[in-house]
Amino acid sequence: MVQKKGGATRVSEDAEEDLARVPLQGILLADSFAQKFRPITLERPKVLLPLVNAPMIDYTLAWLESAGVEEVYVFCCAHSKQVIDYLGSSKWIGQPNFSVTTIESHNSVSAGDALRLIYERNVIHGDFILISGDTVSNMSLTQALQEHKERRKKDSNAVMTMVIKQSKPSPSTHQSRLGTDELFMAIDPDTKQLLYYEDKADHLKGTITLDKMLLTDNPFISLHNDKQDCYIDICSPEVLSLFTDNFDYQHLRRHFVKGLLVDDIMGYKIFIHEIHSSYAARIDNFRSYDTISKDIIQRWTYPLVPDVPFFGNCTTKLRRQGMYRTSEIGQSCSAQIGPFTVVGNGTTIGKDTKISNSVVGEGCTIGSNVSIEGSYIWHNVTIEDGCKLRHAIVCDGVLMKSGSVLEPGVILSFKVVIGQQFVVPAYSKVSLLQQPTKQDSDEELEYADNSSGIVEIPSTTSTSDMLNGELTSKSSETQCWAASEVGTGGVGYIWSLIEGGHEEEWRHSVAPIPADKLAEVIQAMNDDLEISDASVLPPSGELKPDSVSNDTDNDDVEYIRDDSVYFEKEVEATFLRAVHENVNEDHVILEVNSLRLSYNMTSADCAGAIFYSVMKLALDTPHSSTSELCRIVANVTTTWQKLLKYYLPSLDEEIEVILKFEEMCLESAKEFSPLFAQTLHLLYEKDILQEEAILNWASEKEGADDADKVFVKQSEKFIQSCDQVTMSIIFRLKRSRGTIYKIELLMLFMCP
Incomplete structure (x- = not known):
């Protein structure tokens, strides 16, 4: 676009950008x-x-x-x-x-x-x-x-x-x-400029040092x-x-x-x-391979998920409980494929085999009575009858002979053969290649050549030779196999642990850290954080120049990482994404259930987190009065009624919802305080809460201080009406029999 001004032509800035693009x-x-x-x-x-x-x-x-x-x-x-x-x-x-x-x-x-x-x-x-x-x-x-x-x-x-x-x-x-x-980062909260970057590998025992000039030059610093x-x-x-x-x-x-x-x-x-x-x-x-694989299966990465053809033809379909499979697999009627599992094309699964929380590649042959849990089986793998695998990675072309076992954390590299009935110890890495005698730096090239003392498997070696546990005469000239390391008829070397020992193996493994080692790992991962020449901060703290003091009392700082808080935030983020992207309730349930497994939470935790997310959505919706907020709550709960009820299978979860709402009214969402009784009545009318849960919640408060009974008193009339409903049900139970009682009771619940 050309503009004229004072007889001269001027190319606009937009046009310049287009030309220079x-x-x-x-x-x-x-x-x-x-x-x-x-x-x-x-x-x-x-x-x-x-x-x-x-x-x-x-x-x-x-x-x-x-x-x-x-x-x-x-x-x-x-x-x-x-x-x-x-x-x-x-x-x-x-x-x-x-x-x-x-x-x-x-x-x-x-x-x-x-x-x-x-x-x-x-x-x-x-x-x-x-x-x-x-x-x-x-x-x-x-x-x-x-x-x-x-x-x-x-x-x-x-x-x-x-x-x-x-x-x-x-x-x-x-x-x-x-x-x-x-990772420790110092960020200017206003400009988002990165001022400091350091990971734990770079410093000693959790101690980091901030230059005072950072505080002199920057009015505010957020340390994360x-x-x-x-x-x-x-x-x-x-x-x-x-x-x-x-x-x-x-x-x-x-x-x-x-x-x-x-x-x-x-x-x-x-x-x-x-x-x-x-x-x-x-x-x-x-x-992280294990974690990100689970995130993909649980659809956090959408649209990069197994049933979306983002890189080519895709025949994988999502079935119930987060299980993905193609129609082109051979599965015995007695085989069980559990939730959060992916099975690839051309794979066959024998009788009474159980697979859960795992990925199985294409062209695999899995025998009968095999147990696979939390593992990654790549392509063209053969697993014979009676094998057991937990939290392992098995690469292409591997053969596991009958009865062999992989303990948690095992890695089997390409074309390894595990002997019959052999148990591979936890965290072992098995390869057809011998372990290098020289441990190079972590920035070396990752390929095997003669200069590094490692010999590649000759291309003349066939897959069938490997699967039979034998090598051709030509390949045996370049490599000698320690078959005894992986059992009779096995082929491969068990590598020794890397420098740093078990702790590094546990921290980087696909397997959960053993329970008996958990305490020492937690202690190692929670060294006290000290900041030289500055005040000690909790995670994600804001540091100001006038807060710098050498007299800071480190005992006043507490590091509290409550998993329930992280879980609640994750559930809220999942729910909001469902709202904004019009996601089906069933997919929300699938994602929340996966979070529950990940964070080891109870059904009551899920109920409280979902209820909090629904009520927070209502509160964040623009409104000008409490009556308008009340209408918004009614609309939101009606829309997400199915989701709320799914996580309320018993009275315990319903009571948890009431306690969560009470907590919100007292702390994070005080605007709901005058609406407590109305909202409680609304949840009852929507059949989200039963009168028994409301009465149990009220009875638990009987011996409490007056300060803890604020909302019980506010809901007193409604609680009494619930009590009368209960008495009416008991009366009919005594005076009625058979079908008449069932019909009356059903009508009573429908029309309180």
């Missing part, structure tokens, strides 16, 4: 530059490992496409040929408005090396998304990208925006549910240890040049982010964008 680009790192997925990643790149029966990289590419990224450069080094071959035959090549180009390297040993090489290729021409190929997300980029661009207009030093979200601690260990290190780094970054082109100018920058967080935060000369700034209802997480270890 470059496609939104993305850099996807297909190398993790770590060894947490060994021994599996010695044979296959991490991004091609199946995640709920789809390669990890497909989830990342599907999100990038949906988020509006038009050009993606996939950097691959370790097993680069496998990545290039896969992408070349995938649906991602040839997509309109979405191009995928691979950049190959054979000598990069870190993310820093990768970004320096991409800079040399001169392919990035504007802001870009930096992401790892093991990241799953369904967030919208629109707001975060707009915030980044607006900041760039005002301040050219704003070179990066990091995506973060509230972390969800594990209910049993008080550690991150993803098995990652505890309850945030999760999603490893999704919006970057300006300067980020690539900064890596090129600083060869010390190898790791994205430990070196680059922390380096910029302490650099006073250049003045570059990093900001954060926090997401709330969306999903984003990175698969960093086996525990």
Whole structure:
């Protein structure tokens, strides 16, 4: 658009932006530059490992496409040929408005090396998304990208925006549910600028030190240890040049982010964008693999879920209780497939076999009387009769002979054979490859070659040879198998524990931490947090300059991480998403039930959390008077009546709802206080609460102080009417018989 002013032409700013527009680009790192997925990643790149029966990289590419990224450069080094071959035959090549180009390297040993090489290729021409190929997300980029661009207009030093979200601690260990290190971040609450970043691996015994200059230069600082780094970054082109100018920058967080935060000369700034209802997480270890797999099955990642064809043809269907399966499986009538389980194409399941909370891949053969719980069975696996697996990962082509057992935390790499009746000890890792004698750094390339002392399995070795526990003469020349390590007829080596011992194995495993070790892990994960030259803060505290004191009494600070609080927040977020996205009640029930399992909560906890969410929705709906609020409550409870009643199977849950409402009126939602009796009556009329629950609640308050009986007194007339209804029922019971009594009683409940 051209505008004339004073005889001169001027191109408008919008037109200039249109002319200068470059496609939104993305850099996807297909190398993790770590060894947490060994021994599996010695044979296959991490991004091609199946995640709920789809390669990890497909989830990342599907999100990038949906988020509006038009050009993606996939950097691959370790097993680069496998990545290039896969992408070349995938649906991602040839997509309109979405191009995928691979950049190959054979000598990069870190993310820093990768970004320096991409800079040399001169392919990035504007802001870009930096992401790892093991990241799953369904967030919208629109707001975060707009915030980044607006900041760039005002301040050219704003070179990066990091995506973060509230972390969800594990209910049993008080550690991150993803098995990652505890993260400390200092953020300017007004500008969202990141001022401090440190994970627990970088400091000693939970002690962190904040420079007083941070407080001098920033009026307010929010210190958080309850945030999760999603490893999704919006970057300006300067980020690539900064890596090129600083060869010390190898790791994205430990070196680059922390380096910029302490650099006073250049003045570059990093900001954060926090997401709330969306999903984003990175698969960093086996525990996060397990957690994110469950999140996908429980549909937190929608539309990236098993029954939506986001990466190709999909024949998987969602059945009852969160069970996914295709029609093309062979299942015995006596076999039981439990909730939150996925079964792939071409798999057969024998008699009396039980599978629950697990993923089974394509082309698997599972015998009779097999028990599989909380495990991940990849493709073309054979499990003979009588085997037992709990919280294990079994890679492609594995054979478990009859009666063999996998204890919790076991990892079986590709084509391993477990001997008959052999019990693989907990947390063992078994591979056809011998364990490297030299433990390299966590930033080494994850591929096996002669220089590292590891020999790849020869391509001439057939699957049938492996399944029979035998090797061809040619392969036996290059590798000697310690068959006794995995039982008679078994093939594979049991690797010794990594440096750091059992604690690291427990923290990163797909298996729950053993009960007898739980106490010491909790203590290890809850070291007291000390802040040098500053006051000690609870999680997510706000620090002000005038609060700095050396006289702070550390005993006054308590760290309370109540799992019920996290659970209630998760339920509320689930409910609000259902409201805004018009989600069916059955799907809400499915998600809340999965949360209940995850947090180990009771049905009463679910009832209270759902009721709180419904009432909070009513309270947050705009209203101008208590009478209008009362009408809103009636409308909301009517709409979600089915959901409320589902979680009220007995009087205990109904009483919990009354107690929750009483708590809300006294604390978080005092606006409901004058409406307590009316709301109680409404819930009774809607058949959500029974008169017996109301009377039991009132009777429990008889010996309480007057301050605790405020709402009982307010509801006195209604309680008396409920009591009269009960007496009437008893009277009819004494005077009536058979069908007449049943009809009268039914009418009484319908018309109180």
